[in-house]
């Protein structure tokens with residue numbers, strides 16, 4: 001006879017398998033759970049002859065979604081989204097906006113944020129103070145090759161390409177619209193090239209400097225790739241995000257906040 005799993009053990013297994021799912025799926029589950037809870041509440045009230053007002057139902061749904069999101073341990077900014085999601089849906093429906101606008105917005109957001117639901121690396125841009133420090137960290141050697149992993153709208157590499165025409169500069173970006181936009185910006189810049197694709201499929205061995213501004217979620221696997229592919233003497237630079245458990249060789253401040261830092265690792 002096999003021992004039956006205890007309820008707490010099953011709950012633990014369920015929560016760790018849920019944690020494997022993409023965060024949007026978990027967020028969707030919280031909304032579905034809240035919908036079921038709200039329906040059951042309204043149904044039970046109707047059984048005793050009480051019709052719950054629409055606003056109370058809406059508020060109840062939002063509170064349940066918040067509770068579910070907490071139970072599922074979603075990051076704090078998702079709690080706000082969970083709470084506001086259903087009121088936003090109701091408000092949008094009551095405005096009677098033609099459905100085509102939602103489709104257009106969905107397509108536009110998809111082209112900009114593309115696989116963010118999976119990579120957990122959204123588009124946000126580094127600023128000039130970062131680009132200046134990045135420039136200071138570049139090798140003096142002409143023809144050195146520089147790569148931006150997840151090059152967004154191309155700002156940092158365009159800045160470097162103009163200041164260091166002696167270098168060969170590239171960016172790789174997965175989201176189609178930012179990739180297309182940066183390719184347009186690079187027209188006429190002979191030492192700069194952007195590609196559309198995933199950096200996970202990009203060989204890092206030919207680059208002297210690899211720059212990344214991604215998210216904490218990407219760093220552990222990226223470090224494995226950097227170690228496996230980058231050549232001795234090359235430089236890996238991350239803005240804002242550290243590699244867990246691997247001390248940087250140098251840290252450069254790029255502004256006033258705690259997170260405004262470049263982390264440099266010499267391979």
Ligand SMILES: C[S@@+](CC[C@H](N)C(=O)[O-])C[C@H]1O[C@@H](n2cnc3c(N)ncnc32)[C@H](O)[C@@H]1O
Pocket residue numbers: 112113114119121122123124125126127148149150151152153154155156172173174175178197198199200212213214
């Ligand atoms: C935080 S933004 C940084 C943009 C730019 N490097 C900058 O400093 O302004 C990160 C970018 O990485 C892109 N990205 C995420 N995962 C990627 C992947 N696997 N391959 C290529 N780009 C990726 C995202 O689409 C996003 O545009």
